[in-house]
Amino acid sequence: MIxxxxxxxxxxxxxxxxxxxxxxxxxxxPSMAVLILLSLYPQIQALLNSVRLYNLSIASNPLRxxxxxxxxxxxxxxxxxxxxxxxxxxxxxxxxxxxxLGFGVALLLNKKLRGVKLARSLIILPTAIAPAVAxxxxxxxxxxxxxxxxLLSAVGVTPPEAGILGDTKTALVGIMVTEVWQWTPxxxxxxxxxxxxxxxDVLEAAAIDGAGRLRTxxxxxxxxxxxxxxxxxxxxxxxxxNVFDIVYVQTQGGPGDATTTLGLNIFYTGLTYYNxxxxxxxxxxxxxFVALLINVYLLTAGRRSGGLS
Amino acid sequence: xTARLTRVLWHLLLLVVVLAFVAPIVWFLLLAxxxxxxGTASSHSLLFVPDxxxxxxxxxxxxxxxxxLWASLIQAGGATLIAMPLVIGASYGLTRxxxxxxxxxxxxxxxxxxxxxxVFVLPLFVVLSKVGLIGGNIGVILAFQTFxxxxxxxxxxxxxxxxxVEIEEAALxxxxxxxxxxxxxxxxxxxxxxxxxGVFVFVFCWNNLIFAMPMTGGDSVPLTVRALSFFxxxxxxxxxxxxxxxxxxxxxxxxxxxxxxxxxSGLTFGAVKG
Numbered sequence: 082m083i084x085x086x087x088x089x090x091x092x093x094x095x096x097x098x099x100x101x102x103x104x105x106x107x108x109x110x111p112s113m114a115v116l117i118l119l120s121l122y123p124q125i126q127a128l129l130n131s132v133r134l135y136n137l138s139i140a141s142n143p144l145r146x147x148x149x150x151x152x153x154x155x156x157x158x159x160x161x162x163x164x165x166x167x168x169x170x171x172x173x174x175x176x177x178x179x180x181x182l183g184f185g186v187a188l189l190l191n192k193k194l195r196g197v198k199l200a201r202s203l204i205i206l207p208t209a210i211a212p213a214v215a216x217x218x219x220x221x222x223x224x225x226x227x228x229x230x231x232l233l234s235a236v237g238v239t240p241p242e243a244g245i246l247g248d249t250k251t252a253l254v255g256i257m258v259t260e261v262w263q264w265t266p267x268x269x270x271x272x273x274x275x276x277x278x279x280x281x282d283v284l285e286a287a288a289i290d291g292a293g294r295l296r297t298x299x300x301x302x303x304x305x306x307x308x309x310x311x312x313x314x315x316x317x318x319x320x321x322x323n324v325f326d327i328v329y330v331q332t333q334g335g336p337g338d339a340t341t342t343l344g345l346n347i348f349y350t351g352l353t354y355y356n357x358x359x360x361x362x363x364x365x366x367x368x369x370f371v372a373l374l375i376n377v378y379l380l381t382a383g384r385r386s387g388g389l390s
Numbered sequence: 391x392t393a394r395l396t397r398v399l400w401h402l403l404l405l406v407v408v409l410a411f412v413a414p415i416v417w418f419l420l421l422a423x424x425x426x427x428x429g430t431a432s433s434h435s436l437l438f439v440p441d442x443x444x445x446x447x448x449x450x451x452x453x454x455x456x457x458x459l460w461a462s463l464i465q466a467g468g469a470t471l472i473a474m475p476l477v478i479g480a481s482y483g484l485t486r487x488x489x490x491x492x493x494x495x496x497x498x499x500x501x502x503x504x505x506x507x508x509v510f511v512l513p514l515f516v517v518l519s520k521v522g523l524i525g526g527n528i529g530v531i532l533a534f535q536t537f538x539x540x541x542x543x544x545x546x547x548x549x550x551x552x553x554x555v556e557i558e559e560a561a562l563x564x565x566x567x568x569x570x571x572x573x574x575x576x577x578x579x580x581x582x583x584x585x586x587x588g589v590f591v592f593v594f595c596w597n598n599l600i601f602a603m604p605m606t607g608g609d610s611v612p613l614t615v616r617a618l619s620f621f622x623x624x625x626x627x628x629x630x631x632x633x634x635x636x637x638x639x640x641x642x643x644x645x646x647x648x649x650x651x652x653x654x655s656g657l658t659f660g661a662v663k664g
Binding site: 103104105106107108109111112113115116119120122123124126127130186189190192194195196197200201202203204205206207208209210211212213214217218219221222228231262265266270271273274316319320322323325326329330343344347348351352357360361364365367368371372374375378379 | 397400401403404407408410411412414415417418421434475476477479480482483484486487489492495497498499500501502504505506507508509510511512513514515516517532533535536539540543568593596597598599600603604614617618628631632635638639642643645646647650653654
């Protein structure tokens with residue numbers, strides 16, 4: 082690929098052509114206007130609401146200024162703190178599993194096997210469907226008389242009596258499996274693309290030096306793929322911290338609050354209990370946290386390719 | 391002999407892996423055409439006479455899924471049609487000009503793409519309900535723009551950046567205006583990029599649940615939300631859920647299959663070339 086510099090000093094341009102469209106503003110302003118109106122403005126409203134007592138189930142308008150009390154309350158709120166812990170557990174386990182399984186599948190898909198091209202195309206399918214629909218499918222498998230308990234019994238594991246999603250100990254695991262099933266192909270296909278980008282002569286050189294296949298993967302291929310691995314880990318970690326759809330359709334956060342992640346906790350606070358002020362404070366806490374993650378992402382992965390920022 | 395055996399084992403492993411990712415989809419799709427079962431016991435048999443009554447119930451008569459299919463098409467299609475001109479403009483502006491704040495703007499778009507949807511849903515719900523746009527197509531189409539525009543820009547920008555600026559300059563010297571050179575010279579060259587970003591924007595809107603659930607109602611409820619309506623206190627109608635889901639799944643699976651070559655670069659917002 083030829084990387085071309087697409088920037089030409091603005092001065093040269095204005096000489097070639099004068100007119101309304103010669104500057105960047107008319108090109109950029111429409112999309113900026115839409116995003117300011119639809120995301121920045123509501124978020125600023127949310128910031129204003131976050132320092133107010135504003136509960137639609139009490140009154141239709143904000144009642145009074147409460148300073149940072151909504152934020153302070155969040156850290157004493159057992160449900161919110163519990164949701165943070167659950168979300169972190171969910172994000173770490175699923176990202177780790179997607180990383181390991183994805184790498185394994187990528188190594189397999191990189192082999193010269195019959196039908197491997199078809200396999201690569203078929204494996205995309207889980208990532209195409211709506212997370213809500215994937216969640217519904219697995220909820221169906223997890224039913225007490227569904228295929229999953231039947232298969233578990235067949236290998237000698239006794240499924241919980243209340244069902245996989247009905248038991249507080251296994252519900253989150255069931256959702257994790259759904260998440261890993263849907264997004265492992267994503268990791269696998271990116272790793273595959275990176276594996277195919279490893280220069281053949283590097284691999285041949287390693288072979289000539291007497292390195293075995295495992296040794297080559299570990300000390301030659303992995304270091305070359307470092308930045309791709311970091312990209313995948315951060316993208317999946319951010320996405321799993323944001324998880325909502327698959328949890329909502331499988332358990333609505335239950336049983337009890339065993340699977341209530343951050344997304345559900347905030348959704349319920351705002352749109353079920355109409356506690357707009359407090360929910361707004363929570364959305365800002367989460368925004369700040371994800372902004373931190375995005376900055377980590379930009380500093381590590383984004384700088385490498387210049388592709389994202 | 392052992393070499394041959396290992397080759398057979400590798401092929402077997404490949405088959406198992408493919409089945410692990412595809413079989414759940416097939417198993418769930420089959421539910422849509424399984425005959426309604428007696429009692430609650432699920433049948434795991436693969437041998438059955440296909441029964442289209444669930445699909446008929448959902449999409450023909452009474453057909454509550456038909457309006458949902460329309461709503462999904464209107465919302466995802468409408469959101470894509472509104473987003474793409476904005477995406478093209480922004481991608482052009484970000485790749486053809488240097489100006490102060492350019493990287494801040496890119497970072498903002500990336501941040502919007504990666505931020506948790508729940509932080510937009512609540513404030514947008516409050517604002518949209520004040521102007522009476524909750525419960526119809528327009529509100530949710532507007533809400534989709536919060537991720538549709540940034541997603542489209544992150545995907546299309548890379549394609550614009552690969553078009554040498556000299557090609558366009560020739561057109562400019564020939565007396566073309568910028569808008570004309572964009573339409574006649576640049577856009578045809580980035581046609582694959584337009585398709586990829588358009589497909590992704592459409593699929594992300596089509597698959598959305600979190601915005602559509604609180605913001606739509608009645609005839610504007612799309613498929614992803616409609617499927618949930620078959621969880622009733624009287625019981626769960628799995629056949630209807632699967633019938634609704636089957637139609638919801640078919641569209642993005644078809645699009646991903648058709649554009650499978652571009653999917654990897656799409657899924658990473660262009661960060662990794664696929």
